[in-house]
Amino acid sequence: MSQYEAVIGLEVHVQIKTDSKMFCSCANRFGGEPNTRVCPVCMGYPGVLPVPNKTAIMRTVAAGLLTNCEIAKFSKFDRKSYFYPDMPKNYQISQYDLPFCLRGNVHIEGEGFSGEDMGSRDIGITRIHLEEDVAKLTHLPGSSGVDYNRAGIPLMEIVSEPDMRTPNEAYAYLNKLKQIMQYAGISDCDMEKGQMRCDVNISVRKVGEEKFGTKIEIKNLNSFRAAHRSLEYEIWRQPQVLDAGGTLNQETRGWNDDRGETYLMRTKESDHDYRYFPDPDLMPVTLEEEDIEKIRATLPELPDAMRQRFVKDYALTEYDAKVLTQEKAIADYFETGVQLVNNPKTLANWIISELLRELSGASISIEECQVSGKQLADMIKLIENNTISGKIAKDVFAEMFKTGKDAPVIVKEKGLEQVTDTGAIEGLVDQAIANNHPQVQQYKDGNHKVIQFFVGQVMKLSKGKANPQMVVKMLKGKLDA
Ligand code: ADP
Ligand code: ZN
Numbered sequence: 001m002s003q004y005e006a007v008i009g010l011e012v013h014v015q016i017k018t019d020s021k022m023f024c025s026c027a028n029r030f031g032g033e034p035n036t037r038v039c040p041v042c043m044g045y046p047g048v049l050p051v052p053n054k055t056a057i058m059r060t061v062a063a064g065l066l067t068n069c070e071i072a073k074f075s076k077f078d079r080k081s082y083f084y085p086d087m088p089k090n091y092q093i094s095q096y097d098l099p100f101c102l103r104g105n106v107h108i109e110g111e112g113f114s115g116e117d118m119g120s121r122d123i124g125i126t127r128i129h130l131e132e133d134v135a136k137l138t139h140l141p142g143s144s145g146v147d148y149n150r151a152g153i154p155l156m157e158i159v160s161e162p163d164m165r166t167p168n169e170a171y172a173y174l175n176k177l178k179q180i181m182q183y184a185g186i187s188d189c190d191m192e193k194g195q196m197r198c199d200v201n202i203s204v205r206k207v208g209e210e211k212f213g214t215k216i217e218i219k220n221l222n223s224f225r226a227a228h229r230s231l232e233y234e235i236w237r238q239p240q241v242l243d244a245g246g247t248l249n250q251e252t253r254g255w256n257d258d259r260g261e262t263y264l265m266r267t268k269e270s271d272h273d274y275r276y277f278p279d280p281d282l283m284p285v286t287l288e289e290e291d292i293e294k295i296r297a298t299l300p301e302l303p304d305a306m307r308q309r310f311v312k313d314y315a316l317t318e319y320d321a322k323v324l325t326q327e328k329a330i331a332d333y334f335e336t337g338v339q340l341v342n343n344p345k346t347l348a349n350w351i352i353s354e355l356l357r358e359l360s361g362a363s364i365s366i367e368e369c370q371v372s373g374k375q376l377a378d379m380i381k382l383i384e385n386n387t388i389s390g391k392i393a394k395d396v397f398a399e400m401f402k403t404g405k406d407a408p409v410i411v412k413e414k415g416l417e418q419v420t421d422t423g424a425i426e427g428l429v430d431q432a433i434a435n436n437h438p439q440v441q442q443y444k445d446g447n448h449k450v451i452q453f454f455v456g457q458v459m460k461l462s463k464g465k466a467n468p469q470m471v472v473k474m475l476k477g478k479l480d481a
């Protein structure tokens with residue numbers, strides 16, 4: 001068997017977050033009763049005119065700037081003609097030869113990458129164009145339903161160069177795009193709501209060969225995991241066909257998630273089948289340098305930059321900074337709290353190990369969490385000023401997470417203040433020593449590790465409330481005496 005290398009390019013659709021649809025004033029929202037957010041424009045009635053959504057155009061330009069694209073000063077909308085019930089006009093308004101954004105790139109990092117520079121690559125962006133989403137079809141046994149609520153929602157198509165070589169690179173690229181869109185508020189990229197969808201293109205070639213192989217497009221992938229799995233499947237399937245002496249035809253395949261395999265959908269139609277031509281109802285869009293600069297001024301700090309800043313400003317590890325900047329909402333949460341605590345690392349630990357675990361256990365996002373960044377920081381301050389121990393804090397936090405109450409309130413209600421009274425601690429230490437003669441002997445025989453046993457005993461006696469540092473100090477004093 002020959003050695004093959006995969007060549008991968010992605011076409012990613014991202015719905016833009018706006019109040020209204022791309023060319024009419026219907027609301028841009030997910031769900032609801034089918035066909036309730038429609039009007040003569042998005043239903044393609046004759047005699048009505050589309051009006052472009054300025055915010056959608058600005059956000060497309062923002063997406064282009066964030067992916068290092070050149071922004072076109074002159075752009076236009078074209079009609080992509082086809083006949084299918086998901087578009088009542090029998091054409092989709094899209095962009096053909098003059099899209100808003102061209103020739104960009106996205107930096108990715110991760111594991112399982114190809115090439116010399118393992119773990120870090122730039123993926124070229126061919127173009128980003130703006131179009132309108134189409135209706136959602138639901139196929140039932142014996143009939144099909146169509147919901148035009150989605151038709152006309154602003155949709156970006158982000159086309160990559162065939163620059164990826166492994167499924168992991170494609171996965172990292174998708175993740176990075178999602179992160180960028182979320183950071184900039186361009187889209188929530190909720191894949192379950194269809195706000196981000198991707199088609200993957202993949203071919204294989206013999207290692208060392210220049211020429212690309214025949215590309216296969218896999219459509220309707222509704223998770224990054226499905227994209228990854230379908231690529232792995234094709235990387236297994238395509239070489240088999242070639243090694244058996246067969247040929248691959250350019251075709252579109254579907255992905256069956258349950259069976260874990262791709263299947264033939266159709267042989268691919270080419271561009272001219274769509275009869276693209278400029279939409280006569282829409283003026284070309286011209287952008288001045290100052291329009292672009294205005295958009296540039298609104299761009300947020302991106303995750304990579306934020307990650308580096310977290311390492312530098314807060315002395316966090318690369319790992320911690322990476323986890324915290326994975327989602328903008330988490331990064332913002334950290335930055336709100338970090339102003340209030342002494343040690344940023346403590347807050348980072350609490351977010352990474354406790355908060356994220358509780359969130360995933362409850363299957364909610366950080367936006368839905370009842371505990372704010374300030375509230376968590378206030379709780380950490382209670383540890384820092386010795387009001388509660390780190391151990392008690394875990395129970396306090398669990399209660400905060402459940403009820404949204406402030407830490408000081410819970411501590412007071414449940415009487416969880418740390419015991420720092422010397423007399424009280426001494427009583428407990430004496431009790432622990434008196435009850436455990438064999439361990440006292442072990443200590444005296446030189447096994448000083450047994451001190452941990454005594455600390456445990458005292459903490460138990462105090463129901464976790466004794467100040468651990470004081471306990472250790474007092475135990476040592478008494479046992480060494
Ligand atoms: P089409 O005309 O079929 O739409 P394009 O050239 O526009 O094809 O490319 C569509 C996507 O397929 C792009 O993301 C591109 O990077 C990718 N692509 C193009 N050729 C190949 C290939 N030989 N193997 C893998 N991906 C490819
Ligand atoms: Zn409408």
Ligand code: MG
Pocket residue numbers: none
């Ligand atoms: Mg194309």
